[in-house]
Amino acid sequence: xxxxxxxxxxxAKNICEELGVGQGKIxxxxxxxxxxxxxxxxxxxxxDVFLVQSTSHPANENLMExxxxxxxxxxxxxxxxxxxxxxxxxxxxxxxxQPRVPITAKLVANLLTRAGATRVxxxxxxxxxxxxxxxxxxxHLYAISIFEEYFKREKLKDVVIVSPDVGGIKMxxxxxxxxxxxxxxxxxxxxxxxxxxVMHIMGDVKGQxxxxxxxxVATAGSLxxxxxxxxxxxxxxxxxxxxxxxxxxxxxxxxxxxxxxxLVVTDTIxxxxxxxxxxxxxxxxxxxxxxxxxxxxxEESVSALFES
Numbered sequence: 001x002x003x004x005x006x007x008x009x010x011x012a013k014n015i016c017e018e019l020g021v022g023q024g025k026i027x028x029x030x031x032x033x034x035x036x037x038x039x040x041x042x043x044x045x046x047x048d049v050f051l052v053q054s055t056s057h058p059a060n061e062n063l064m065e066x067x068x069x070x071x072x073x074x075x076x077x078x079x080x081x082x083x084x085x086x087x088x089x090x091x092x093x094x095x096x097x098q099p100r101v102p103i104t105a106k107l108v109a110n111l112l113t114r115a116g117a118t119r120v121x122x123x124x125x126x127x128x129x130x131x132x133x134x135x136x137x138x139x140h141l142y143a144i145s146i147f148e149e150y151f152k153r154e155k156l157k158d159v160v161i162v163s164p165d166v167g168g169i170k171m172x173x174x175x176x177x178x179x180x181x182x183x184x185x186x187x188x189x190x191x192x193x194x195x196x197x198v199m200h201i202m203g204d205v206k207g208q209x210x211x212x213x214x215x216x217v218a219t220a221g222s223l224x225x226x227x228x229x230x231x232x233x234x235x236x237x238x239x240x241x242x243x244x245x246x247x248x249x250x251x252x253x254x255x256x257x258x259x260x261x262x263l264v265v266t267d268t269i270x271x272x273x274x275x276x277x278x279x280x281x282x283x284x285x286x287x288x289x290x291x292x293x294x295x296x297x298x299e300e301s302v303s304a305l306f307e308s
Contacts, residue, residue, distance in 0.1 A: 001044060002293070003073075005053030005065050008086060011267050011286060012052040018290035024049075028065060036061070038068045040076055048297050049078040050121070052289075055089030055108070056269040057248060063089060063108065067115045074116030082296060083117040086268035086285060087244045091126035092216070094133075109133040121292055123268060123285060124215045124243040128170075139302045141292055143266055146283050147241040148178050150264055151211065158236070160184050160208040164226040168214050175213045175241075182208075186226040206234030217242040217265070220251040224258040231259040244268050245282070247275050255279055 003024035004012030016023045025041035051073065053066040066083060073081050093104035112120065113136055120134060123141040131138050151159075159181040163172035169185060176183040184203025210230050217223055217240070227238045238260050245265035252275050255263055264281045265271070271282055288305070295302050 001042075001047045002050045002052060003040070003069065005051065005062065005069060007054045007056055007062050007065075007270065008052045010270065011086060011284070011289075014284055014286035015052065015290045015293065018286050019294060026069070028069070036065050036068050038065070038072045040072050043076075044073055045077040046079045048080045048082075049073050050082045050084050050293055052084040052086070054085060054087035054269055056087050056244075056246065059089040063111070067111060070112070070115040070117050080118050081116055082119040082121055082293075083112055084289065084293070085120065085122045086266075086289070087246075088122050088125060088130070091130055094127050094130055105130055106133045109135075119296070121289070121296070123266075123288065126215055139292060139296065141285075141288055141302075142174075142306065143243045143285060143288065144174060144178060146266060146285060146288060147175075147213075147264060150281070150283055151179070151239075151241070156209045156211075156237075156239075158208050160203065160205050160210055160235075162186060162203075162205065162210050162212045162226070162230065164212050164214050164222050171215065172213050175211070179211070181211075184210075186212075186229065201229060201233050205230050208235055210235045210238045212238070212240040212242075214240070214242050216244045216246055217263070218246040218251065219249045220247070220254040220258070223260065223263075224254040227259040237261045239264065245271055245280070247271065251275075252277065 001024045002012060002016050003026045006028055027039040027041055029037050031037050051069050055063045070081055090104045090108045118136055120138040124143050125140055131140055159179055161172050161176040161181050162184045163169050164186050172183055184205050187200040223240055230238055240260050240263045242265050262281055263279050266283050266285045268285055292302055
């Protein structure tokens with residue numbers, strides 16, 4: 001049985017259509033004082049339940065909604081509860097990079113487990129080691145196949161895959177292998193949480209069509225600055241393939257003015273109407289999640305999904 005929170009209603013509907021099952025009936029709204037109210041409106045006793053909810057903006061509200069959904073299903077005697085988080089919020093707070101700061105990604109993992117989730121399903125975590133924060137099984141999917149299909153349809157030639165920062169080299173290398181393309185890296189220096197400065201371009205991008213790959217686009221400062229630097233170094237058309245379209249603060253304005261031809265994202269986070277641009281293309285992860293859910297339910301290998 002598949003139930004949806006308020007952030008992923010459309011994605012959950014598409015997942016159910018792919019699976020050929022009816023969507024679970026659930027009521028998620030608020031009491032007049034702002035507290036979240038959840039009611040499961042059908043029997044889930046002994047069922048294999050999947051709760052689809054991204055902890056995107058507003059992160060605290062959506063996380064609380066998911067925790068209450070898990071508790072409601074647990075108390076209704078579901079056999080297994082899988083928290084399906086297309087976007088795992090707080091993932092960037094995964095270490096103590098300054099004195100006296102929390103590791104909130106671990107805290108959220110603990111909250112999900114304590115609420116009653118017995119399994120987690122997500123895609124393109126900000127860092128692979130986040131899997132170790134959970135004391136329950138976690139299935140980590142990758143959106144690379146979805147982007148690969150899109151760019152194959154575009155029939156781009158002379159492609160180079162670019163990581164917009166040094167931390168994304170591993171992901172960029174995987175894309176370069178799948179696209180049979182060269183690899184380049186943008187060496188940047190972060191000024192603050194919204195701005196970055198490009199220092200060097202490592203690799204040859206002159207006369208090449210660029211595909212920048214990353215897991216999250218938030219304020220788009222790094223992305224816009226990297227695109228400007230790549231264009232300055234002779235790149236032709238610049239595309240960006242980013243899994244999670246957080247798009248907060250000045251992101252939309254920066255993308256509008258940037259050298260990026262197309263920003264290709266997925267529907268792990270719903271792109272609001274006010275943020276929709278001709279430059280932004282949104283692809284669905286519903287086929288990926290539906291196949292993973294089918295395999296988990298049938299006790300089949302999920303890792304087989306990664307075999308190209």
